[in-house]
Amino acid sequence: xxxxxxxxxxxxxxxxxxxxxxxxxxMNHEYMSWYRQDPGMGLRLIHYSVGAxxxxxxxxxxxxxxxxxxxxxxxxxxxxxxxxxxxxYFCASSYRPDEAFFGQGTRLTVV
Amino acid sequence: GENVEQHxxxxxxxxxxxxxIKCTYSDSASNYFPWYKQExxxxxxxxxxIRSNVGEKKDQRIAVTLNKTAKHFSLHITxxxxxxxxxxxxxxxxxxxxxxxxxxxxxxxxxxxVHP
Numbered sequence: 001x002x003x004x005x006x007x008x009x010x011x012x013x014x015x016x017x018x019x020x021x022x023x024x025x026x027m028n029h030e031y032m033s034w035y036r037q038d039p040g041m042g043l044r045l046i047h048y049s050v051g052a053x054x055x056x057x058x059x060x061x062x063x064x065x066x067x068x069x070x071x072x073x074x075x076x077x078x079x080x081x082x083x084x085x086x087x088x089y090f091c092a093s094s095y096r097p098d099e100a101f102f103g104q105g106t107r108l109t110v111v
Numbered sequence: 112g113e114n115v116e117q118h119x120x121x122x123x124x125x126x127x128x129x130x131x132i133k134c135t136y137s138d139s140a141s142n143y144f145p146w147y148k149q150e151x152x153x154x155x156x157x158x159x160x161i162r163s164n165v166g167e168k169k170d171q172r173i174a175v176t177l178n179k180t181a182k183h184f185s186l187h188i189t190x191x192x193x194x195x196x197x198x199x200x201x202x203x204x205x206x207x208x209x210x211x212x213x214x215x216x217x218x219x220x221x222x223x224x225v226h227p
Contacts, residue, residue, distance in 0.1 A: 035217070040120065042200060042219035043155065050212050058214065090154065097213040098143040098204045102154040 002026055004103035006091050012109045013081040021076040021106050023091030029101075031094045032074040033058070034066065036087040037105075043090065049074055050097070081110045115203050117218030124191050125226055132221045134201035135183040143204040144184045146175060147217075150197045158199075159186070191225045198222050 007022045025032065033048035035058075045058030049068040063085060065077040074093075078085060088107050092100035117134045124130050134144075145160035161168045161175045161184065168175050172191075177184040188195055201218040 033215075040219060042117070043202075043217040045214055045216065048212070048214065056212055059216070098145070098215060100145075100147075100155075100157075100202075100215055102156070104154055 004091055004093050004101055006103035006106050008106060009104065010107050012111060014111060015081060015083060017081050018079050019081065021089055023074045023103060024072050025093040026072065027093065028071060029093035029095055031097055033092050033100065034076045035090045035092065036060065037090060038087050046076065083110045086110045115201060115216050115218040117201050117221060119221060120219065121222045123224045123226065126191060126193060128191055130188045130191050130223055132186045132199055133183060134218050136203040138203065138205045139182060140206040141203040144177060145202050146186050147200040147202065148197045149200065155200060193225050193227055196223060196225045
């Protein structure tokens with residue numbers, strides 16, 4: 001049981017590049033979410049999903065896309081990276097919407 | 112929009128002293144309030160939570176209090192130790208009655224430093 005696994009752990013992108021942050025969980029959790037963590041801003045919800053095929057926007061969804069084709073995976077796509085997207089990204093999963101078991105995080109730098 | 116405000120942003124205490132972190136929320140329908148601890152370079156982890164049917168909950172040296180009328184809740188750490196040094200986040204579950212799904216919204220965090 002690996003829990004919530006995020007890849008990569010570190011990534012540097014050039015402005016305008018695209019990439020996908022991967023998140024996988026092996027706990028059969030229905031709820032999955034993506035947060036970004038910035039100094040002084042706490043953890044802000046980007047997108048979340050309540051099950052396969054169902055996603056919804058969080059507090060800061062602009063510039064990010066998600067899909068949930070399986071229960072296990074919830075990838076986060078940056079279509080055209082911007083320096084403002086430099087952040088630490090956390091994926092979380094749970095059985096209930098009031099829980100959050102976090103992955104180890106992905107530190108993304110956009111130059 | 113709905114939000115969670117957390118104060119102070121930084122807190123410095125001497126070992127053995129108490130530390131208190133306060134949060135306010137705007138959604139009066141919220142009924143679940145967890146606290147997370149994030150050590151340097153690690154993931155946030157749940158340390159204690161409280162539901163709206165109780166006013167206080169304790170777990171060894173940590174406790175959480177809730178005032179639903181005033182819409183605020185607090186984390187209390189007694190007899191602080193250097194290993195308590197971390198960033199602490201409060202959160203509240205927001206109910207999306209107008210559509211969408213219930214969401215867990217976090218405060219901005221408090222960086223606690225416990226000095227020996």
